[in-house]
């Protein structure tokens with residue numbers, strides 16, 4: 001395909017060297033933080049980053065700080081060779097894939113970035129410490145890579161809002177770009193965790209998408225009471241015996257505050273389980289454009 005395989009760097013020293021050479025001659029660096037097991041949602045982030053900067057760094061790091069006890073840190077899918085090929089085909093020039101001991105050279109960080117009140121909402125209520133782990137590592141990656149811009153996905157709505165807020169509150173000087181949520185051809189939000197689903201579970205999981213879509217239809221039909229819309233979500237989910245809804249809320253996308261009167265642009269977000277797999281999804285209510293869908297099932 002004539003695509004250059006990205007350089008894979010495992011240490012911050014190698015990364016600094018590669019970036020210094022680039023910065024001296026070409027300028028802007030974009031960072032796309034990932035946990036690997038790449039799917040087409042990630043590839044849209046890389047394409048976007050490549051349109052914003054001359055050098056795209058993708059980090060591939062399964063961040064232990066963001067997994068709680070009993071979560072899937074050990075079985076989280078990992079395939080660095082495949083990730084590097086995919087990233088290279090989408091404009092990534094450097095893949096930074098550190099081991100945990102390279103990231104936390106003198107043990108886990110004692111000083112961490114607190115997500116504050118925005119971290120107590122939505123997923124934060126059920127995953128204590130998760131967003132602190134995310135922000136601490138993202139801040140560290142910003143310090144290591146010093147990108148002009150970093151690209152994230154709305155799939156992780158709360159993460160994107162917290163990172164934007166961290167950058168503005170702590171004045172970190174990184175532009176944050178958030179892309180829409182990318183869905184598979186059946187409508188399910190693409191996620192590395194979809195690999196855990198059996199075909200039967202995947203088709204049940206579509207109940208979450210239907211619940212969001214039906215709430216959106218009710219909103220477009222004139223219902224703007226959040227409780228009424230959320231009741232619709234709960235009803236649709238309840239029609240699927242293997243789904244368990246953890247939460248559903250309608251929030252302002254920037255502040256994550258629950259909205260009293262829903263307006264176009266408010267976001268309906270949910271998390272739930274299909275068997276032992278936890279999935280998240282969200283939809284911008286009354287959006288002019290539907291979420292992008294790709295032809296793959298990942």
Ligand code: AMP
Pocket residue numbers: 033034035036041042045151152153154155156179180181182183189190191192
């Ligand atoms: P992860 O590897 O799951 O930590 O995700 C890395 C980045 O990709 C995050 O900014 C995610 O929000 C983003 N991402 C993951 N899945 C999707 C998706 N289906 N649509 C858009 N962005 C996504």
